[in-house]
Amino acid sequence: MKAKLLIALAGAASLAAAGCTSQQGDVDRVVDTVPWVPASAQLATYGGCDDALEGIQDAALAMMAEWQRGEYFASGFAEDDVAREEGDMAAASDAGGASGQSxxxxxxxxxxxxxxxxxxxxxxxxxxxxSVVQNTLRAVDTRSGEVAAERAFDEMSWSHELFLGDGGLFAMYTQDVEADDLYYSEFRLDRLDPATLDVLDTFTMEGSMVDARMVGGxxxxxxxxxxxxxxxxxVLYAGAGDAADxxxxxxxxxxxxxxxxxxVNGEAGEVDCADIAHPDRFSGSAVTVFGLPTSGGWEDVAPHTVMxxxxxxxxxxxxxxxxHYDYGWGEDEPEAETEIYRFHFTGGxxxxxxxxxxxxxxLNQYSLSEYDGHLRVATTENQAMWGWWGGCGPAADCAWGGEVAPxxxxxxxxxxxVGEDSLTETGSVTDLGVTEQxxxxxxxxxxxxxxxxxQTDPLYTVDLSDPANPVVTGELKITGYSAYLHPVGNGRLLGVGQEATEDGVTTGLQVSLFDTAADEAAVxxxxxxxxxxxxxxxxxxxFLYWQDASVAVLPVTDWGEDYSNYTAxxxxxxxxxxxxxxxxxxxQEVADPYAEGVVRALVVGGQxxxxxxxxxxANELGGDYGQTAWIGF
Structure with missing residues (x-):
């Protein structure tokens, strides 16, 4: 697996505080550091492939110089430092849909x-x-209660997920690859025959999937x-080089x-240099966005890459x-922002x-929402840096002395x-949950x-009907918190999370039904x-909400009062x-509930x-919910 190499390089490189000087042929060029600045999302494209390579190399050197200047990593090429870096890399190895009601x-x-x-x-x-669990894809016929087809994935593959469309069943996963003494991760997409699970088409790309969507075909x-x-x-692993090397x-x-x-089906392709974009500052990582028809015929794919x-x-x-979350370290505290890029799909x-x-x-994808020509974004300042660098969640003080939140x-x-080719800020409201996340x-x-x-859970209601003037209309305070919110009818909202003491110590599962008809929600x-x-x-x-029966279904793990009576x-x-x-x-009637807890629930054929x-x-949907079928894997 490929680690985030440039971070390791920053630890190994002894680069000048102000910049790095390089030679290409007879020309000397000075690469200045690029200090962290806000509003760095503006993208530019390169003038050609040579320009792209030079620009990417310059950005990588500038980033390493910035890290070195800040003294956040050790300098030098001592063997101990190289060994330490190798060990670090090895360790790193709405429209408000109603839960898919149909x-x-x-x-x-x-x-x-x-x-x-x-x-x-x-x-x-x-x-x-x-379903795909434990690296095995299975097709189960709910009429006969039998496994109709089965396909095992390579044991070095992971993060398996599925789409099901008119063109077949689509399996997406990451495969660890060894080739020419190199180890890296590769994203793979297989279009499968739903009846046999035979592979019809395969797309591969270096990297791993961030996320995906299926819209129509x-x-x-x-x-x-x-x-x-x-x-x-x-050079890095030789242990004998210096910054110039x-x-x-x-x-x-x-x-x-x-x-x-x-x-595509074994035929190599490459991203067009004209389709590579970059912000002002970047480290060498890339995200590639592309579309594929569900019917196959993927030879005309046109990926676009952002550095x-x-x-x-x-x-x-x-x-x-x-x-993309971006941060830089100032003298006293980190600075942070989230950069947002919109891609519009036309003809794939x-x-x-x-x-x-x-x-x-x-927080997650639910922090973003496009509605009526506007994109709404909810963010917390200092949340991520607190979480990464010493935070310990919604309990009391950490054992090592860290605070709950800044x-x-x-x-x-x-x-x-949302314009044809722009995102223009119209308004904002801030100071929600001061000292909280x-x-x-x-x-x-x-x-x-x-x-x-x-320590307590404010549920804020924010009126966004005037995009230029968002207004907080309600702040309901209760103990505990909701970690997921789902609409369950007009003026009703369900929250799934944890109950907590007045001091913020969580005590167990809490599901709350809120009345949201007024300006402020009520329990x-x-x-x-x-x-x-x-x-x-x-x-x-x-989460499953089945509107026909007005039921919410949740997989639950119950640890018991003294963590000795585990049930799932x-x-x-x-x-x-x-x-x-x-x-x-x-x-479920399983031998080891510790390893075999329920991960999903779904409704099929009234069960x-x-x-x-x-x-x-399978269990009856309603009545005493009696068991009707069991298909063991």
């Missing part, structure tokens, strides 16, 4: 935006259930990759070493938003159609007008619901399960107009199916 009486993935499908570990067409991807720069590896090795790299390659990292994707009917090709920056960092943290909602966000129409938490009812948690808190795809199962909650009630607790690594189980 008129065909089977559930779909819990998608953020109606009509925009998201990848998941399980998909169904109402007859077959396709089109698949849209964002793939992150790291540079594969063997000349630099050779390292810089010379970096100048020996080619554009292919920096920009990911790809292939930046990317962590969060938000998809709409015609756009893919890519968000992504075109850059707007850029923007917002202060702080996103005193100056705060959250902001920023609104942008965002735990959940849900945009529903022209209203935002935002949960911040440190109608709460369900509490002490010493328990749900995967929904960090993975919204684990499916919690079914009846969601009334003003109340929540436990309708069923379903456990509630639950998926674990041990198998698929």
């Amino acid at each position: 008129a065909d009486a089977y559930s779909q993935t819990n998608n953020q935006v109606a009509g925009v499908d998201e990848p998941d570990i399980v998909k169904t067409d109402g007859t077959f259930v396709y 089109e698949l849209r991807f964002a793939v992150s990759s790291q540079p594969l720069i063997q000349p630099v590896y050779d 390292l810089e010379a090795a970096l100048r020996d790299t080619t554009l292919d070493d920096w920009v990911p390659s790809y292939s 930046a990292d990317g962590e969060t994707v938000h998809g709409t009917a015609d756009s893919l938003y890519l968000a 090709e992504p075109l850059l159609a707007g850029e923007a920056t917002v202060p702080g960092s996103l 005193e100056d943290s705060k959250s902001t909602v920023t609104v942008f007008a 965002i735990y959940a966000v849900r945009f529903i129409g022209d209203t935002a619901y935002i949960v911040t938490f440190r 109608l009812d709460q369900y509490l399960r002490p010493n328990a948690s749900s995967a929904v808190e960090w993975d919204p795809h684990a 199962g499916v919690l079914v909650l009846a969601v009334g107009t003003d109340a929540l009630e436990e309708a069923a607790w379903i456990e 509630l199916w639950s998926l674990s690594s041990a198998g698929l189980q």
